[in-house]
Amino acid sequence: MSSLFQSEEMTLCQLFLQSEAAYSCVSELGELGLAQFRDLNPGTNAFQRKFVNEVRRCDEMERKLRYLEKEIKKDNIPMLDTGENPDAPQPREMIDLEATFEKLESELREVNQNYEALKRNFLDLTELRHILRKTQVFFDEVCTLTINMGVVAGTPGGVAQSPSTPDDEHVGLLSEEGMGRGQTASAKLGFVAGVILRERLPSFERMLWRACRGNVFLRQAEIETPLEDPASGDSVYKTVFIIFFQGDQLKAKVKKICEGFRATLYPCPDSPAERREMCMGVMTRIEDLNTVLSQTQDHRHRVLVSAAKNIKTWFIKVRKIKAIYHTLNCFNVDVTEKCLVAECWIPVADLDNIQLALRRGTERAGSSVPPILNRMSTTQEPPTYHRVNKFTRGFQNLIDAYGIASYREVNPAPYTIITFPFLFAVMFGDSGHALIMLSFGAWMVLCENSLAKKKSKNEIWNIFFGGRYIILLMGLFSFYTGLIYNDWFSKSLNIFGSAWFANNQTYNNLEIWKHHETEKDLMLDPKNAYSDKPYPIGLDPVWQVAENKINFLNTYKMKISIILGVIHMLFGVLLSLWNHVYFKRTVNILCEFIPQLIFLTFLFLYLCILMFHKWIWYGANMVGANKEYDEQHAPSILITFINMVLFKYSDDPNEFMFSGQKMLQMCFVVIALICVPWMLFIKPFVLQSQHKKQMAANGGAHGAGAPKINPDFESGETSELPTPVDGNNSAAPAAHSSGGGGGHGEHGEEFEMSEIFIHQGIHTIEYVLGSVSHTASYLRLWALSLAHAQLSEVLWSMVMRIGLAQKEYYGAVILFFIFGAWAILTVSILVLMEGLSAFLHTLRLHWVEFQSKFYTGAGYSFTPFDFHEMLAAAEAADEGD
Amino acid sequence: MALCGPKLSLCCLLLSIWGVIQLALMGVFFYIKSVALVEDLPLEEEYKPTEEDMKNFYGDVDRAYSQNAFNCWIAACLYVGTFLISAQQFYMNNKSTSGTAF
Numbered sequence: 001m002s003s004l005f006q007s008e009e010m011t012l013c014q015l016f017l018q019s020e021a022a023y024s025c026v027s028e029l030g031e032l033g034l035a036q037f038r039d040l041n042p043g044t045n046a047f048q049r050k051f052v053n054e055v056r057r058c059d060e061m062e063r064k065l066r067y068l069e070k071e072i073k074k075d076n077i078p079m080l081d082t083g084e085n086p087d088a089p090q091p092r093e094m095i096d097l098e099a100t101f102e103k104l105e106s107e108l109r110e111v112n113q114n115y116e117a118l119k120r121n122f123l124d125l126t127e128l129r130h131i132l133r134k135t136q137v138f139f140d141e142v143c144t145l146t147i148n149m150g151v152v153a154g155t156p157g158g159v160a161q162s163p164s165t166p167d168d169e170h171v172g173l174l175s176e177e178g179m180g181r182g183q184t185a186s187a188k189l190g191f192v193a194g195v196i197l198r199e200r201l202p203s204f205e206r207m208l209w210r211a212c213r214g215n216v217f218l219r220q221a222e223i224e225t226p227l228e229d230p231a232s233g234d235s236v237y238k239t240v241f242i243i244f245f246q247g248d249q250l251k252a253k254v255k256k257i258c259e260g261f262r263a264t265l266y267p268c269p270d271s272p273a274e275r276r277e278m279c280m281g282v283m284t285r286i287e288d289l290n291t292v293l294s295q296t297q298d299h300r301h302r303v304l305v306s307a308a309k310n311i312k313t314w315f316i317k318v319r320k321i322k323a324i325y326h327t328l329n330c331f332n333v334d335v336t337e338k339c340l341v342a343e344c345w346i347p348v349a350d351l352d353n354i355q356l357a358l359r360r361g362t363e364r365a366g367s368s369v370p371p372i373l374n375r376m377s378t379t380q381e382p383p384t385y386h387r388v389n390k391f392t393r394g395f396q397n398l399i400d401a402y403g404i405a406s407y408r409e410v411n412p413a414p415y416t417i418i419t420f421p422f423l424f425a426v427m428f429g430d431s432g433h434a435l436i437m438l439s440f441g442a443w444m445v446l447c448e449n450s451l452a453k454k455k456s457k458n459e460i461w462n463i464f465f466g467g468r469y470i471i472l473l474m475g476l477f478s479f480y481t482g483l484i485y486n487d488w489f490s491k492s493l494n495i496f497g498s499a500w501f502a503n504n505q506t507y508n509n510l511e512i513w514k515h516h517e518t519e520k521d522l523m524l525d526p527k528n529a530y531s532d533k534p535y536p537i538g539l540d541p542v543w544q545v546a547e548n549k550i551n552f553l554n555t556y557k558m559k560i561s562i563i564l565g566v567i568h569m570l571f572g573v574l575l576s577l578w579n580h581v582y583f584k585r586t587v588n589i590l591c592e593f594i595p596q597l598i599f600l601t602f603l604f605l606y607l608c609i610l611m612f613h614k615w616i617w618y619g620a621n622m623v624g625a626n627k628e629y630d631e632q633h634a635p636s637i638l639i640t641f642i643n644m645v646l647f648k649y650s651d652d653p654n655e656f657m658f659s660g661q662k663m664l665q666m667c668f669v670v671i672a673l674i675c676v677p678w679m680l681f682i683k684p685f686v687l688q689s690q691h692k693k694q695m696a697a698n699g700g701a702h703g704a705g706a707p708k709i710n711p712d713f714e715s716g717e718t719s720e721l722p723t724p725v726d727g728n729n730s731a732a733p734a735a736h737s738s739g740g741g742g743g744h745g746e747h748g749e750e751f752e753m754s755e756i757f758i759h760q761g762i763h764t765i766e767y768v769l770g771s772v773s774h775t776a777s778y779l780r781l782w783a784l785s786l787a788h789a790q791l792s793e794v795l796w797s798m799v800m801r802i803g804l805a806q807k808e809y810y811g812a813v814i815l816f817f818i819f820g821a822w823a824i825l826t827v828s829i830l831v832l833m834e835g836l837s838a839f840l841h842t843l844r845l846h847w848v849e850f851q852s853k854f855y856t857g858a859g860y861s862f863t864p865f866d867f868h869e870m871l872a873a874a875e876a877a878d879e880g881d
Numbered sequence: 882m883a884l885c886g887p888k889l890s891l892c893c894l895l896l897s898i899w900g901v902i903q904l905a906l907m908g909v910f911f912y913i914k915s916v917a918l919v920e921d922l923p924l925e926e927e928y929k930p931t932e933e934d935m936k937n938f939y940g941d942v943d944r945a946y947s948q949n950a951f952n953c954w955i956a957a958c959l960y961v962g963t964f965l966i967s968a969q970q971f972y973m974n975n976k977s978t979s980g981t982a983f
Contacts, residue, residue, distance in 0.1 A: 513930045804921040812955035
């Protein structure tokens with residue numbers, strides 16, 4: 001019978017699968033998600049396992065898929081997520097998948113390579129076109145020349161920079177200069193033209209100047225439009241240059257320098273006609289290339305679009321295959337080599353489901369031999385499995401964050417569903433803020449299907465969304481406590497009419513006149529200003545305008561905090577009784593539970609009873625015969641308690657609240673004090689005598705098989721579990737360490753009295769001192785609710801009051817803006833910050849004060865082989881990088 | 882036409898809904914002269930317990946209550962306007978991103 005009360009009963013099973021059917025059976029089990037496989041080959045590393053080849057193939061497929069995905073993302077093609085969950089394909093289909101991926105990948109790589117080559121070509125042609133255009137300018141200046149440029153100003157060897165005016169420098173460089181000068185006919189100037197990155201140009205020039213001793217002449221012109229570098233895809237700026245030199249040696253030098261600076265040289269024809277022809281040729285080729293480029297892009301796009309349709313399903317399939325093979329690697333191969341053996345933890349309640357799944361798997365594989373599921377008995381501690389639904393999962397997570405419950409111990413989660421929001425609400429206690437929280441939680445819950453599909457990567461949003469039911473409940477409960485505290489954004493609501501009224505004795509002109517000089521406050525005495533019909537639900541709204549509101553609320557909230565705390569802790573101690581009964585630890589019941597209960601009850605429950613007594617019997621309107629119960633005679637509960645523990649009784653007749661109190665209190669304290677040595681000493685001696693009896697019974701046969709006494713403190717021992725054990729109970733060595741308070745080593749037959757005493761001592765001190773400190777710790781319920789109320793009031797009086805303090809109609813506009821500011825501050829400070837703070841404190845109260853009374857939390861959680869979880873984890877890892 | 886992004890328009894939308902509801906209620910409470918809001922009224926510092934001051938006090942209180950009530954209601958109307966503007970912005974932002982923007 002599965003419930004949230006305690007974790008599921010688990011059993012270790014041996015699974016015998018025929019080799020052909022193994023794959024499909026594991027696939028079915030993965031879909032079901034109820035079996036946790038143990039690794040039967042822990043010694044072997046990844047490369048020695050049986051199915052390492054298949055895993056490698058899956059890895060290769062995944063790599064190809066990732067490459068495809070990257071390309072698809074680069075092109076911003078949407079990958080549609082149909083949400084379908086394809087089954088893991090059969091092994092023979094794997095080959096088909098591999099072939100498909102191989103084809104796609106090679107096609108894509110080819111397309112990309114071609115594209116790059118074409119782009120390079122395109123770039124070259126573009127650069128050539130620029131060169132042809134720019135150098136046109138250089139060569140043109142040649143023609144505007146007259147011959148008698150005797151003064152060959154501007155040395156032909158000068159490295160001219162940016163010639164804006166057609167200078168004499170440009171005299172017939174190429175043409176008839178030699179002739180113009182006559183006899184110093186040097187050979188005709190040669191030139192090279194090329195393109196270089198703009199950044200490299202200055203150093204290029206300097207190098208040329210130095211290397212060629214100033215005998216070369218460089219002209220350059222910048223290319224305005226940036227060109228695309230095919231390898232990296234960035235746009236770079238380049239410059240066209242042309243170098244004029246004379247002679248072959250200089251030519252060689254120039255060429256070498258150009259190579260060094262990675263400037264690309266292009267062949268440039270001499271005559272303008274040729275150049276023009278070349279230019280046209282280049283243009284046509286550029287156009288053709290453009291068409292080819294766009295077609296290549298289209299083809300690539302088409303390939304990617306068709307791949308994008310299926311890529312999500314392919315990912316799922318490949319991941320499932322890989323997971324199945326990883327699991328198969330954990331199996332042992334039987335001696336006969338015909339079947340695989342696996343060990344897995346299965347919840348007992350799901351044995352039928354597993355059998356059905358296995359049968360389905362064998363049918364799918366077409367195998368005739370049915371798989372065998374064999375329950376084994378073991379002494380290992382099984383994993384803890386809580387069956388939760390979407391509502392209880394949030395609360396179970398809160399508990400698990402502290403520690404996973406030990407196997408089959410009482411689960412605090414179902415109670416947390418109510419106590420957590422309630423204690424939160426006691427600290428939060430404002431109906432207005434609660435409405436905000438409630439609407440947020442309700443929106444998340446109502447739209448949970450569409451919100452869950454979004455798969456957001458935002459951590460904070462995921463935390464809020466995961467806790468949507470918790471937030472909803474916190475809002476609901478806080479609304480209720482806001483009604484009780486009568487606090488709506490720090491204002492009280494008067495629904496039923498206040499029980500206090502302004503009577504004539506206090507509120508007449510004479511009284512007011514008398515007081516206005518001395519005291520600023522008038523006091524309403526409940527004897528004559530209080531109608532004895534109290535306000536039906538919650539705090540009377542009159543307290544809002546009272547100066548001593550905090551004084552009144554303090555005493556109420558502190559008392560209620562202690563009462564709630566004692567009830568909570570008492571409940572925890574009672575839950576430990578259930579643990580002791582289930583794990584058959586009678587010694588614990590007698591030596592731990594009963595003294596714990598007595599100690600807590602006689603001291604702290606008595607304190608609570610005193611509080612109730614004071615509330616009921618004492619009152620400000622006790623007059624006449626009941627005068628000893630009026631406000632003058634009410635003793636302080638705290639002082640009473642302290643005096644009780646210190647045995648300090650005075651002769652003041654007003655000290656006691658009821659007759660016989662002194663005797664009762666002394667009895668209580670004495671019995672509570674007796675509980676301390678009861679807790680401390682009795683159990684170790686009982687354990688020792690038990691151990692001695694066992695030793696005597698077993699005689700000398702102390703093998704590893706002899707059952708040993710487990711001085712168990714908190715945890716359940718598997719040797720006492722009501723699981724099917726073989727008849728021979730000596731096969732229970734119980735060699736594992738117990739959880740709980742500092743596990744000691746269980747060495748075979750040794751029984752360390754000193755260690756047991758130390759343990760018991762620690763436990764006792766922890767409990768005794770803890771009960772005092774934890775009771776006081778519950779006062780944070782009062783502290784936080786006070787802080788919240790005061791913050792809320794400050795916010796109203798400091799912010800909102802500005803908007804309400806105007807006497808004219810322009811106050812409405814001011815109020816408009818002030819309300820916005822007040823609302824933002826309310827949400828950020830009071831709802832978010834205070835909400836987080838109260839959440840944290842409530843969590844602490846549960847984890848420390850409540851759970852230390854009964855919870856061990858030393859188990860490990862059940863992680864079944866589940867495709868769903870595996871896929872979710874893989875996707876999360878994908879998003880992460 | 883889009884003055885603000887999707888998040889800002891959503892925030893303004895929610896804020897204005899809250900503003901309309903709360904300010905309308907506050908206006909009602911001021912109008913019925915609830916005692917809870919007495920400390921929020923713009924009154925003089927001190928009123929002496931003389932006949933004249935007392936009469937002034939009552940008159941001031943009444944006037945302050947109704948003034949604040951009207952102020953609250955006017956502010957609520959301003960928030961209705963804000964609601965309409967931010968609703969329109971929100972829908973426009975939604976249309977351009979074709980789907981719920983969040």
